[in-house]
Amino acid sequence: MAMEEKIVINELEQGRELTKRLINNLKHTSSIESSKVMISEILRIYQNAILMLSFKEDDKNILKRSREIEVKNVSKKRKESDKKTEDVKVFVGKGQEIDDGYCWRKYGQKEIHGSSNPRGYFRCTNRFTQKCLAVKQVQRSDKDPSIFEVKYVGNHTCNNNSTSPKTTAASFSVSMFGEGSRVGLREQREDTKKPKKTEQVMMISLEDVEYKDIFRTYSISNHEIEDGGGWKSNIFQENLSPATTTTSGSGMTSEIVTAPAAVEDWGDVDSYFSSLDNIIDLGQDLWS
DNA sequence: TGGATTTGACCAGC
């Protein structure tokens, strides 16, 4: 078995374990913050696994490097920045930037020496209101422009529930790189027009459209997370297919929880994804 | 008009 395949399997096993813990977390009503951390980590794991399976050799090297960087806690450039690197994470997202569920505001863009693509600098929108010092840097890969390398510096200390602009990290970040930088802005503002509901659905998915054939979606009905709009807009509209049941190569049968392919009425979506208890039950069925 | 992005200038580390 190739080294990369072992890494992928290891990644997926980690994702499965984290998902189990997340379900357990939700069942025992642990803090939403810890659940968010788990969700973020699960997303990262699946993104990496997908990318490793789909990359050419060069791309695999990029991913390996990103993992090495993550382990080493990069950003040695400045002493001042060292103070902030207690939580540096590097992600690689293909197709679009990884949506981490937080709202970011761009504060700079810089041409980077030796790189053909500029690096965008984003800070949490709650930086001034809640003194949240989380920062992220987004840069297109030189080798594959469809890949975003995202570096997170610092932890969110804000309460994400109160993020005022109902926008997403993905729409913010992609806007700077797309053709016509304003397109992204318009799109995310249209997202904000969607009716706001007290019950939101947070999605964990393999986001890239290319992988819709093997796409699995888990929905988590969450009363406490207010801003889920971006997750919906990116995932629902592009990736979902009718609900099916599949059997994985390992023999594990899993029900794919999905929604209609084109979702305009978010009320329909909410009815599609039932209660948190159902999701927890689903998880228990899968891994019992 | 307010909020967000763009972009040149400035600052600090090497």
Place this chain on the structure above:
DNA sequence: GCTGGTCAAATCCA
């Protein structure tokens, strides 16, 4: 002096 990170005025858009 070079480079990366941040600031802030200008600009854009709903």
